[in-house]
Structures are given as structure tokens and as C-alpha cells.
Amino acid sequence: MSRTRAATMADVARLAGVSTATVSRVLSGTRAVDPAMAQRVTDAAGRLDYRINLLGRGLRRTSTSTVGLVLPDLRNPFFSALGQHLARAFADSEVDLLLFSADDSITTEVRGVRSFLGRQVDALVLIPVHEERSAEAVALAASSVRTVQLDRRVPGTAASYVGVSNRDGVALVHDHLAAAADLDAQPVTYVGAVPDSSSAHERLDAVRRWFGADVDCLLGDFSAAWGREAASRLLGDGAAAGTLVCAADVIAAGAVAHLLSAGHRVPDDFRVTGFDGVGAELTHPSLTTVRQPVEVMAAAIRDLVVSEEDASARWFEPTLVVGGTSPA
Amino acid sequence: MSRTRAATMADVARLAGVSTATVSRVLSGTRAVDPAMAQRVTDAAGRLDYRINLLGRGLRRTSTSTVGLVLPDLRNPFFSALGQHLARAFADSEVDLLLFSADDSITTEVRGVRSFLGRQVDALVLIPVHEERSAEAVALAASSVRTVQLDRRVPGTAASYVGVSNRDGVALVHDHLAAAADLDAQPVTYVGAVPDSSSAHERLDAVRRWFGADVDCLLGDFSAAWGREAASRLLGDGAAAGTLVCAADVIAAGAVAHLLSAGHRVPDDFRVTGFDGVGAELTHPSLTTVRQPVEVMAAAIRDLVVSEEDASARWFEPTLVVGGTSPA
DNA sequence: CTGTTAGCGCATTCAA
DNA sequence: TTGAATGCGCTAACAG
Numbered sequence: 001m002s003r004t005r006a007a008t009m010a011d012v013a014r015l016a017g018v019s020t021a022t023v024s025r026v027l028s029g030t031r032a033v034d035p036a037m038a039q040r041v042t043d044a045a046g047r048l049d050y051r052i053n054l055l056g057r058g059l060r061r062t063s064t065s066t067v068g069l070v071l072p073d074l075r076n077p078f079f080s081a082l083g084q085h086l087a088r089a090f091a092d093s094e095v096d097l098l099l100f101s102a103d104d105s106i107t108t109e110v111r112g113v114r115s116f117l118g119r120q121v122d123a124l125v126l127i128p129v130h131e132e133r134s135a136e137a138v139a140l141a142a143s144s145v146r147t148v149q150l151d152r153r154v155p156g157t158a159a160s161y162v163g164v165s166n167r168d169g170v171a172l173v174h175d176h177l178a179a180a181a182d183l184d185a186q187p188v189t190y191v192g193a194v195p196d197s198s199s200a201h202e203r204l205d206a207v208r209r210w211f212g213a214d215v216d217c218l219l220g221d222f223s224a225a226w227g228r229e230a231a232s233r234l235l236g237d238g239a240a241a242g243t244l245v246c247a248a249d250v251i252a253a254g255a256v257a258h259l260l261s262a263g264h265r266v267p268d269d270f271r272v273t274g275f276d277g278v279g280a281e282l283t284h285p286s287l288t289t290v291r292q293p294v295e296v297m298a299a300a301i302r303d304l305v306v307s308e309e310d311a312s313a314r315w316f317e318p319t320l321v322v323g324g325t326s327p328a
Numbered sequence: 329m330s331r332t333r334a335a336t337m338a339d340v341a342r343l344a345g346v347s348t349a350t351v352s353r354v355l356s357g358t359r360a361v362d363p364a365m366a367q368r369v370t371d372a373a374g375r376l377d378y379r380i381n382l383l384g385r386g387l388r389r390t391s392t393s394t395v396g397l398v399l400p401d402l403r404n405p406f407f408s409a410l411g412q413h414l415a416r417a418f419a420d421s422e423v424d425l426l427l428f429s430a431d432d433s434i435t436t437e438v439r440g441v442r443s444f445l446g447r448q449v450d451a452l453v454l455i456p457v458h459e460e461r462s463a464e465a466v467a468l469a470a471s472s473v474r475t476v477q478l479d480r481r482v483p484g485t486a487a488s489y490v491g492v493s494n495r496d497g498v499a500l501v502h503d504h505l506a507a508a509a510d511l512d513a514q515p516v517t518y519v520g521a522v523p524d525s526s527s528a529h530e531r532l533d534a535v536r537r538w539f540g541a542d543v544d545c546l547l548g549d550f551s552a553a554w555g556r557e558a559a560s561r562l563l564g565d566g567a568a569a570g571t572l573v574c575a576a577d578v579i580a581a582g583a584v585a586h587l588l589s590a591g592h593r594v595p596d597d598f599r600v601t602g603f604d605g606v607g608a609e610l611t612h613p614s615l616t617t618v619r620q621p622v623e624v625m626a627a628a629i630r631d632l633v634v635s636e637e638d639a640s641a642r643w644f645e646p647t648l649v650v651g652g653t654s655p656a
Numbered sequence: 657c658t659g660t661t662a663g664c665g666c667a668t669t670c671a672a
Numbered sequence: 673t674t675g676a677a678t679g680c681g682c683t684a685a686c687a688g
Binding site: 006049051052053054055056058059064073074075077080081083084087088091096097098099100101103105108111112114115117118119120143144224225228250253254256257258260261279281282283284285286324 | 334377379380381382383384386387392401402403405408409411412415416419424425426427428429431433436439440442443445446447448471472552553556578581582584585586588589607609610611612613614652
Binding site: 336337338348349351352353356358380381385386387388389 | 665666667
């Protein structure tokens, strides 16, 4: 941990016997430089262990080649997956993707946006924590940089959006269940999340649309603990069979785990479906779920971020993955 | 998306009729300022929608109040959990925690370190991708800023380390299994990861120490897919009963899923244990696992990062969580 | 192709 | 307490 003052371009320039401008040109490759000089500069930089100060560069340039991603919670595997795929989408580009976790807090989310804006990021990707209360964060972001909302959105903002068609996703589940089994003998319960995010909202609406406005609904959050709790309530109400349409894979996994531990059979007594398509390989029976095309969505985000287009919204089509928690 | 030039301190100063120095003092709160002036400045800043440029501040100051975390893969739920807990540990401090995913690549990992160093972070937290090949990344980081390795480490570096005692963790598993069942009737197989990370390495060593040097070992990576694959191989070799000691919860979950799908019973035929203590509530039976005290570890990292102490290493003690995949 | 100059936005001197 | 001046490290504009 040698904490000697870091070398600057001036140091490199002095050692190489050139001007700082030349050093800058060599190191950033923005302009043609005489090979011999370039070599001298490179050598000097190496000897001095020179590393560029991106603060100086960013201050001078208009762009920082940086994109920020603010997401609600890393422990939600779907958000983690989105983060990972986005990171990969930017891996072979020049821009760095930096992440910030809002820890499911509106306040922290705003802080993350402010932080990235202060760092002069070129673009911001946001998975808003809350459908309404994240409005400030999204507006703040969109007012200064290219902003794309991912998976969740705040209605009425100027920011772009990339997500999946939740209505179509639920339709896939409905058609699958309706075709494969008797919805009367195994009545449907939607195990969802309180509609304070657009995805929770849209999935609830879609469930009511496809399964009927009077479908049974249990609303909690996007967690396995809630899945367990919901299943427990259902059993407490005396249910011995049913169909659990869940708003997320983690909810479904928790529900399945609880049903099995209570001695029920899946899918014989209870059928369960998830949503998102992450971690389906973790459980047995494997989850029947709606897979979101995360790689494609990540690529779309990358393209939106680098493009000069106006704000736009893109909904991608999910696909059904039939697992062992529903009849084949 | 109004893309008018952002207001600077000079703009605020002009509108408020004061000097930029005063604006700086008011906004950073570094010095006492006349309340009336402070109010004028605050008003002007609000009217102009002023937001500080952290590049300028960072360039001028010595510190950026920023800590970077470079981790190998967000889809590994244990790393996500560490990231989330670390984010939370920094939530009520002044410093921002920024994340960068190395996507399990040495090259990308170095890029992340360079990126953070270029941004003049005050400290760097690293979960090294590889026990040897991450040496450059760790050395690079440690040569310029306070650096702490988390969970995994590169031996022989000057950087601090925070992790769990893998030897003790495996001992907990061993003692639990030895007490509860017949290790001969259900012979032990270690389903681990190729020892190219220190955690994989240490767990393998510990398994050999506690279960015997000739214990059966299947080595892959930290994924559910590998857990399934390993279980499949074991069954292919004709095993009808056994004990699977796994190097991670995701591996264990995959193994359990495959065993169950092949018609075996857990824990009656096969007992399975995990490691890490994340996501145990996702599966049925719930995993018997070694829980790492992630909150405490995150707090330790935070303290190490802000302290002025020399590099040090801290091993925390894990605890056993008995689930349904092993006899009670 | 290269050097000189200037200034990005900010916080800290130093004077007043 | 406040203002004027300086410079953090870098790159763009300009001249040569």
C-alpha cells in the first residue's frame, strides 16, 4: 500500500520529454502520434505506474463513458440477473456499468440517482422501487441524462422503458392451466405482490383479466417468505387443492416449499406457477414459469442508452417454461 | 429531458449575488456562513436546479466519499447478499457504495478495479474471481487505495481480508452428520468447486481434514447446474444412498432437486448439506447449511474501510442451520 | 504531427 | 465571515 502521490500526465510528459497534450493523445488514442514518441510515452507511463484520473478526464470531456444502474434490491434474483446481463451487455463496449442498490428505499434510490448524476454519467438505468413514489427519482434522472426504466416503470414520465408484456405472460399461464387441468377442482388463487410497482400492478390486472375479476388474491411482496406465508394462509382456510398463480419465481418457490412441507403434493393437489424465469432449476419440482428474455432486454437497454433516439417504450414477449409444478 | 447546460456554482453565485466560495461553503457545510446569505444561496440553487458536480469536487478534494465493490457474479446469490448487506452497511454513512460485476472474468475484474481507481475511490472491496489469477487486480488495487478482500482472497497480498472460517464451517457439518447418522451406510461425497478460489480451496482442504483425505470428491463450480450434474453422476455410478456435502447452497439445491426428481428420498436415502446460508427457504426440504454472518461481515468491512489501521485479516465464525435435508 | 494555452467545476488557500 | 485567486488532472482548440 504505497501511498505516494500518484503520477500525473505532467509527470509522464516530463519523463518522456514531451508535452502533456501528446501524452493525452497517446493514452486516449484520439489522434495520430509519431510511433517513436508514442513508445516513449508508453514507457514513461509504465515506469511511473501512471493511471489516468477519470475525474480530470470527465471534467474536461462532455462524456464519462459511464452508465449507472439503480436497482431496488440485489437479493431479488431477478434484479440480480438483470444486473448481471446488463453488465455483460456492456462488457465489450467502452462504457463502464456501475451499480447502486436502493435497498428498497425511496430515499436511498434518490440518493443513488443524485450520486450518479453528480458523477456525470452518460445514462441512467432505473428499476424504480415504487410505481408512484419513485416519480421524483425518475424525473430527476430524466431531467439531466438519458434515462431508461427497466422492468418497472413510473407512469407519465419522459423516460424510456424496457420490460416484458405482463399481460401476455399471465395469458400464457392462463392458457396453459386452462388447457391442462380442471380450474374448478383446483381453484385459482393469485399469490401476488401489493401493486406498488408497475410489474406487480400489471400482473394483478392481467390476472383479473384472464382469470376473472373475482379471482382470489393474496398480496404481499416479492419474496420466498411471502410465498410460504401465503400458502400457509391458504391451507389455514382449509384448502386441500388448488392452483397458485404466483407473481414471481421466488414467491412460487416459497409456496411450493410450504405446501410440500405440509404434506401436500405438487402438482397433484396444488399446481403452482411462477414468473420471471430465474432459479427454476433450484427446486423440485422445477417451476412452471414465465421466462423473461433478459438477454434481449439487456441488449435493448444497451442500444437505447447509446442511441440518440427519443424516449420510447418497448415491451418484449415472454415465453412459457413448463416445469414440474403444473401438469404437462 | 431538458438538456440545457447544467447550472454551476458560478451560476448560483451570480444569482445569489455572492462569491463561488460562499456557495461552496453553504452547500458543503464546511464553514460557518451568515444565515441570510446561506438562505439566498439555497434559494438560488433551488431555482437553478443546481446539482453539484462530483467530478469537480473530487478533483479538488483528496477524497471522493466513494467505495467500490468488485464482485465476480451477481447471479451467485451469496455474492448478491454480500453486496446488499454491504450497501446497507454504508446506507447511513456519507460514502456511496458502487458495484461492478466482473462477470467471472479476470480481464473484466481488472477493468473494474482500474475504473474505480480512476474514479479516485477512497477504498475498494474485492471478491476476487480467482485465487491466483486475480493477484494482479488485488495488487493493483492495494497499491493505490485501502483494499479489503471479501469472502475470497489471494494469498500473499498486502490487502486486508474479511471472511468466514471455512475449516470451522466444515467442522460443523462433520460433527452434525457424524452425530446424527451412520457415515458408513451413507458414504460421504463432497460436491465442491474446483479450488481456483480461496473459499473453494479452503473448503476442500477442510473436507479432507475432517472427513478423511480419501473422501470422494466431485469438483465443479458454484452453480445449481453443477449440483444437478454431480448428483446425476453419483446416481450413474449406482449409488442408492449417501451423504452429499456441498460447497454452496446453490450446489446443494441443485443436487437435492436432481435426487428428488430421480425418485430418491431426502434425507432418508441421501442427506445433503449446503454452505453460505442464503436461499435455504427456497427449497423443500429446507437445506441444512452453514450460515455465514453476512451482516457482521458487512459491518466489519465498513469499519475496515473507514479506519486507518494497517491491513489485517478477520475470520468470522459460521453457525450451523439444521434443515430438512439431514436428520435432526 | 506537436506544443501552448485555456478552462471544465469545485474547494481551498490567502487577504480583507 | 466573505471574496479573489489558484490549481486539482485532463483534453480541446489553436497555432505552428
